[in-house]
Amino acid sequence: MSAKTLDGKATAAAIKSGLSARVEVLKERGLTPGLGTLLVGDDVGSQKYVAGKHRDCAAVGIASIQRELPATATQAEIEAVVAELNEDPACTGYLVQLPLPRGIDVNRVLRLIDPAKDADGLHPTNLGLLVLGEPGPLPCTPNGIITLLRRYEVPLAGADVVVVGRGVTVGRSLPLLLTRRTENATVTQVHTGTRDLAAHLRRADIIVAAAGVPHLVKPEDVKPGAAVLDVGVSRDEQGRIVGDVHPGVAEVAGWLSPNPGGVGPMTRAMLLQNVVEAAERAAAPAVAE
Numbered sequence: 001m002s003a004k005t006l007d008g009k010a011t012a013a014a015i016k017s018g019l020s021a022r023v024e025v026l027k028e029r030g031l032t033p034g035l036g037t038l039l040v041g042d043d044v045g046s047q048k049y050v051a052g053k054h055r056d057c058a059a060v061g062i063a064s065i066q067r068e069l070p071a072t073a074t075q076a077e078i079e080a081v082v083a084e085l086n087e088d089p090a091c092t093g094y095l096v097q098l099p100l101p102r103g104i105d106v107n108r109v110l111r112l113i114d115p116a117k118d119a120d121g122l123h124p125t126n127l128g129l130l131v132l133g134e135p136g137p138l139p140c141t142p143n144g145i146i147t148l149l150r151r152y153e154v155p156l157a158g159a160d161v162v163v164v165g166r167g168v169t170v171g172r173s174l175p176l177l178l179t180r181r182t183e184n185a186t187v188t189q190v191h192t193g194t195r196d197l198a199a200h201l202r203r204a205d206i207i208v209a210a211a212g213v214p215h216l217v218k219p220e221d222v223k224p225g226a227a228v229l230d231v232g233v234s235r236d237e238q239g240r241i242v243g244d245v246h247p248g249v250a251e252v253a254g255w256l257s258p259n260p261g262g263v264g265p266m267t268r269a270m271l272l273q274n275v276v277e278a279a280e281r282a283a284a285p286a287v288a289e
């Protein structure tokens with residue numbers, strides 16, 4: 001068997017062209033969406049991701065507001081930029097790029113973001129709305145994963161999904177999305193404390209690997225025909241991405257997301273979608289008048 005590719009790059013491109021049209025409508029109504037980013041420190045990966053987000057903004061007509069602080073920035077300096085972005089009317093949505101340098105209280109920073117401007121869906125209020133099943137911005141990578149699975153019509157209702165990892169950007173919130181009535185999947189979350197990881201993987205219809213452990217998911221641990229999504233990002237000596245999924249999985253799986261070119265571009269597209277949706281919500285009262 002050779003797995004069908006869950007092409008995140010192509011799917012993200014289609015989503016972005018739909019968003020461009022919605023940005024045009026917003027601009028005609030006098031509202032230009034603006035994405036703010038706060039990047040702290042000099043992590044090369046984070047710099048690359050933030051640069052990619054602003055390239056995407058330019059491509060769909062969203063304005064960019066870029067703030068940077070050195071790795072030595074204090075909690076107070078970071079919080080001052082957050083307060084500034086909360087107040088800036090040109091910034092309709094923004095994010096703080098993660099991870100933040102060691103010693104910074106990340107949760108405190110996330111709590112200070114205005115929930116109405118939370119482009120990442122990581123503010124506790126918005127995570128709470130997700131738990132309650134109420135509308136709000138969704139975390140970008142989990143939403144990108146669901147959108148990719150839907151686009152390729154991977155059966156979700158009743159599927160046994162194993163999510164590997166429990167980080168805040170993916171593992172914690174993805175099960176909440178997968179178990180909504182609209183998806184109706186059954187989720188097992190596994191992590192470093194799980195006793196027999198392989199046993200869980202082997203019975204999964206869908207595996208989402210977000211542990212950051214190179215080639216953690218091996219061909220012999222995948223049920224033939226399963227869908228496998230590779231979210232993990234590690235780097236080899238040449239700086240190339242090594243995912244959580246062994247390349248041999250392509251011979252066993254029914255669907256496989258490439259890495260790069262799978263979930264990463266979807267994360268970026270979902271961020272733009274959150275920004276556009278927030279701007280549309282902000283524009284709504286003006287339209288109703």
Ligand SMILES: Nc1nc2c(c(=O)[nH]1)N[C@@H](CN(C=O)c1ccc(C(=O)N[C@@H](CCC(=O)O)C(=O)O)cc1)CN2
Pocket residue numbers: 048049052095096097098099120140141169241259260261262263264265266267268
């Ligand atoms: N505030 C946030 N921080 C982080 C998030 C997040 O959603 N919000 N997620 C990750 C990083 N991330 C977005 O910020 C991200 C990762 C990867 C990609 C991407 O497009 N990757 C490309 C490959 C790029 C490369 O060659 O390095 C791909 O997969 O094709 C986009 C966004 C942690 N931080």
